[in-house]
Amino acid sequence: MKNFSFSVATMTLIAIVMLTSSCREKLSASRSKDSVDYNLHIRPILSDRCFKCHGPDANQRKAHLRLDTQEGALAALKDNPEGHAIIPGDPEHSEVYLRLVSTDTAEVMPPVKSNLKINEQEIALIKKWIAQGAKYKPHWAFIPPHKTPVPEVDDAEWPKNEIDNFILARLESNGIEPNEQADPARLLKRVCFDITGLPPTLAMQDKFLEDSSPEAYDKVVDELLRQPQYGEKMAAYWMDVARYADSHGYQDDGLRTMWPWRDWVIHAFNANYPYDQFITWQLAGDLLPNPTKEQLLATGFNRNHKITQEGGVIDEEYRIEYVTDRTNTFGKAFLALTFECAKCHDHKYDPILQKDYYSTFSFFNQVPEKGLVGDITLASLADPPNMKITTADVEKILTFINKKDTATVPVMIMADRPEKRATYLLKRGVYDAPGDRVYVGLPKAILPFDSVRYGNNRLGLARWLTDKNNPLTARVFVNRMWQEFFGRGLVKTSGDFGMQGEMPSHPELLDWLALDFMDHGWDIKRLIKQFVTSATYKQSSVVTEKKLAVDPENILLARSSRVKMSAEVIRDLALASSGLLVKEIGGPSVKPYQPKGIWESSTSGRGVLARYVQDHGDKLYRRGLYCFIKRTVPPPSMLVMDGSNRDQCEVKRMRTNTPLQALVLLNDPVVLESSRVFAERLAQKNSTIEQKTIEAFRSIVARAPKPEELKVLLTYYEEEKKGFDQSPEKAKEFIAVGEYPQTEIKDVASVAALMQVVHTIFNLEESITKV
Template sequence: MKPGRLLHLFACMLITACTPGLPEAVEEAYGQLPEKIDFNFHVRPILSDNCYACHGPDAKARKADLRLDLEETAFAALKNGPGYALVAGHPLQSDAIRRILTDDPETVMPPPESNMQLTPLQQATLVKWLEQGGEWKPHWSFIPPEKAPLPSVEHADRVQNPIDHFVLAELERAGRSFSERASRESLIRRVSLDLTGLPPRPSEVDAFLQDNAPGAFERVVDRLLASSKFGERWAWDWMDAARYADTNGFQGDPERKMWPWRDWVIRAFNENMPYDQFTVEQLAGDLLPDATTEQILATAFNRNHMYNGEGGRIPEETRVENVFDRVETTGAVWLGLTLNCSRCHDHKFDPITQKEYYQFFDYFNQTSEEGLNGGGRIPPVLDLSPPADRAKVEALQAFVEQLGDEVTTYESEIFPRETGPASESPAAADLNGDNVYALSYPPVKRSTYYLGLLIGHYRDRDPKYTEMLTELRTAMNDKNRQSAQNLQVMVMDELPEARPTFVLQRGSYDQPLEAVRRDVPEVLPALPDERTFDRLELARWLVDDKNPLTARVTVNRFWQTFFGQGLVKTPEDFGAQGAKPSHPALLDWLAVQFRESGWDIKALCKLMVMSATYQQTSKVDPELLEFDPNNELLGRGPRYRLPSWMLRDQALFLSGLLRDSIGGPPVKPYQPEGIWAEATFGQKRYQRDSGADLYRRTLYTFWRRIVGPTMLFDNSARQVCAVKPLLTNSPQHALTTLNEVAYVEAARVMAERVLAEQERGADPLEYAFRLATSRYPRAAEKKILLDRLHQFRQAFIDDPEAAGELMTVGEYRSETPPASVDQAAFAALCLMILNLDETLNKQ
């Protein structure tokens, strides 16, 4: 500590009461403050929200030459006046404190035109912080995580694993404790949905209820972790983060074949690939020594983004925007930082400069992708077709290049120039813009559209040139047709010679400023001394033990899935504007534990679900709800609406319709007519599948980028990276879960299933309820269900035609004709059960 700061700290130790002379409201708020003011959790949020926009990292936006996000500048002498903005130990000698306490509109901070004003509690916090010496810390997320000793707790009998020490200690500090353990029926349903995305079978519930030996719940967890459905469930969240879709997006929205990468992700989760390897292979698998086909396939992660191939689009603009997407997706997924804020200027809140953004950009700027329109097969691509089909494409490509060389040679005669493309020849001066644009690229880089324009222009002017261009276009079409038949996946590669990278003026592709070379932000640990300057180096740096962010960000997202919200509520932003962690010591302990486990994903999942914290009942009394409405102290179990994809999978599973198979091309289930046509000006028509493909998990549904699957009402649009789920619960959602074909069909097939159980001696009503909720209905509930069943039956007796219509919804047909009235009544009842609050929620 600096000597001057030490004297200030000694002086403030003599202070036993609030600094005199404060406004009355501030004095009153002072008494509500905690004993110790922590810079990261009490002070920095105030400065970030109210000061950093004008006095933060962005030099261009900075006012009065005052920077308050760095200790050395915040406590330095003012450059535009006498005194200091902040004086440790002496708040009222601090110009910043005087300005936040004054009523004078000419000097008050924040200024009136900002529409911001500090509350008395915030003002008192800053005053007390300076009284206590003004201790400064780096932002909490940039400090390497450490494993704190497990906190001691009064009720140690409630603890099941280390997680509980941290959570229970906070609860006891607040005079609370854990809620009681959830019922076994609730627990097995909760953990089955969390780990596999599907509810348990009645036989699995029975086995758990009958297992009274120690470790019964752990055996359930181990079985679920070993299930192939584990990979399917966790792949969904990763596909949202990876912005996965089966089309490019934008006008035309051409199809692409990226599903082999989706299957790679499922395999990786099922095989419990360590997360550091999972990271390296997706970001830089192509650069690994002797990279395998699977490792190259993994890099499709960073080709999942949208691709703008609209007519008239400038290829370099498209290419640069694609690099932006890769940079910002990497920042969100692994670093939890809003790097996009630095694309056009220094970050206004986090210590990341625009130059550092483009240094990071340089890692992703070396792929051979050129921004040219190529449908859903924009090179570089990995061809996963049989060898004979790959050979056909290679032969056709060789022929295209041969013809392209011939055209190039001829163009050197008819478009003479010393250097540069044919478009720079004086002979091209009289051509229109489209033809000049076409000639600015080598012949083999021109699209068939632009070749057609040149053919039209020169048809009567140069028959030889026309013939050569026509032959080249025909060869390209032949190659494109064969490529479209092949299974080609867009992947990453590295240019043999580095492409220069520049800081771009306000992010504009055509306004380069200074040249930069690959590096990482200075606020984070430096790269190794011996550097390779490639994506592989970056990927390994992300999962290095010295990196303070990756492990924290990752465990937070897993926690978010199990508990509904992360320990940090802003999983996409661990910076100054992000939320503070509710349990910082627990977050750090989990991050270090995850690394020490060898980045073991299944071990992390097991650790979380085996905690007493996770196994609490989700029931909440009014007092607890008032005390902790958002469950930030984790004094009760998680309860929230299942995502719409899981609701559909659940309905198919409960009916017995779900097709249990992994991987393969996407499928097209039920969808209202005209959706695609309306969104694509009639260019795309939806042709739904039939048979078993109608009943695959939602994970495998074809995803058109500009209009996603219509049965999903709460999912990301898959246009950009999304790491925070949209947990919604709107009455309009019932329009889907009560009326969408898949749900109605599932209900009527579920009715067949429960009525078949009647022949085995089961009560069909109880069985239907138990299928959906994993428990038997209580007497009052059963009476309500029976009354409703009688109402349905009478309604269908009165209107048998309606019964017939209900029993023919969807494609599925049973082998035996339905008993229309009874079966229709049970179908209506099953649809109601599928829409019970308890069925729609995880609790």
């Protein structure tokens, strides 16, 4: 019998391996076709192994040979005029191929000392490509998107919109079927967290589950997009992009007031400002004709960088650092390119010259600011240039700003000097080593910059960026939004669309979305509705062995991805489900519970932020978006949960699973207090412990518990209650957590036991996961 079991297991394993091999071959079908494509097959190899020494960077180029351009690759070799790196159609006489297959360690490429290798399959691809004519193509991301026809599919019933046709066509070509639609409860949870960052209320759950009409789901989507919490959820993502923080950074790390700009971002998303307008105002609102105070406020985006207030620094050195930050942020936030790599030399992989870097730098080099401003007292909350927001402004113009007192609020904004500041290429990127003078411009490989057409200031930069012929802007944004809603971008490297980034998994879909987005007025809410109403989005996240083996990263999207929620959303889940969340929109940042001594041990000990002064009352229960971020000491529990420290532009957070995260969920005062308050509220209801447990589970997990789950929780409740009945003082001590007033309940043991049950539900993997 044992032998028979082994035989079946072995045969099953062999079958899985064969199936996996077959499906992987289909996934890589494009690699096995007769035609070898430069962008798909060759450029990734050359970029990884060759461009460092034979690429765009002239200072690091070896043997005067360029392989990143067709002209360079086909030119005669400097040391051997009769030889050529590549001879189209003749690999046997192409020096590139001969060096790749050489057995001479002094001749073989890549050099032995580089520790880089090209395997036999890759060499064969290069040989075949040369034999087929060695046709070069521009990098895919620099070719303007072109709309391809929406694919036809065999299963015409499955697609809900055009997105699904692109996804299903790829699945069908690989012999894979999409998952069934997620059950209503999980689907509601998913879309609520994705659009508002909050769990569905019990009333929402009941209403949705009882509505059997075909329009039920679409009605929920429309309702969620209308809620002001949508703007907060979107703003949380944009805070990372904009490197928003409530302190200046560096050692002293003094206070700054940029929260009115955050209020504007929330307002802009809720008002559904077109994306081209949204980014134009942030880059150059001050340069628009007769700019309004709102447009000036929007430019605070460019003033979110770190600023030093420490004595002894060189003023010009730090001013250059600020302009550098803006330049790098522009490249990453809007173009998904590693501009920073060209600060000290020509980019080693992408067609961005050092001159291009400083030509872009020139747009941001006109601000009349200093590198060192003031001190760390309250008088330097907003370094010039700035604007003052008065109560009258809030009442008449900036009505979206949550300013409750009568004090004037200063905010840093952008402004250009009356006279142009000359910009020079900085040798090795050093602030006091100027080279040739440069003028405003951008990398030609993306889109030539015509200063007459666009203008020679930041407004011209914004016009260039939002030009529909710009191949990157729309692609980058729709990819980032796809990442937010599907867990992984169509381009996985959402911060790098350059040569070192990954190819799109669905290039035709990416282009279709980018063009459709621009053609419909850069409408962000419309784009999001397209995503969440697609059959692709609505799929179950259940994964079979076959799909896991064939497509472990879910690149083909034959299922929904399970994704851990962000640090802010985990906090909001606890507060919202317990009823503690204060849904006030906007306003100054708040200082919730935090371990003692962290600030004091990590900064200079000077200024108004030398010590952590915790807030009280309603401020303790605001959304994670509003938690005070001191750059040198970000909120510790959120940092453990992969929150951003906001030192620089960040477009994709890491996702980790660590024991420390489990400890935070077990011990975070927010989770414990939410558990206690929720338990007290449940204890006051005229219902059975079973009904209370079901309500807690539904409020947190957003579905009804299975019978076996309910049994485990009820058994746990009885065990805990028995223990607390025997130790009433222990029960009182256990529930004495948090500042929210305790409810006087005689049966303290039942509250403590119920608190344990609620706390356990908060700590379930499913509770903090979008499924």
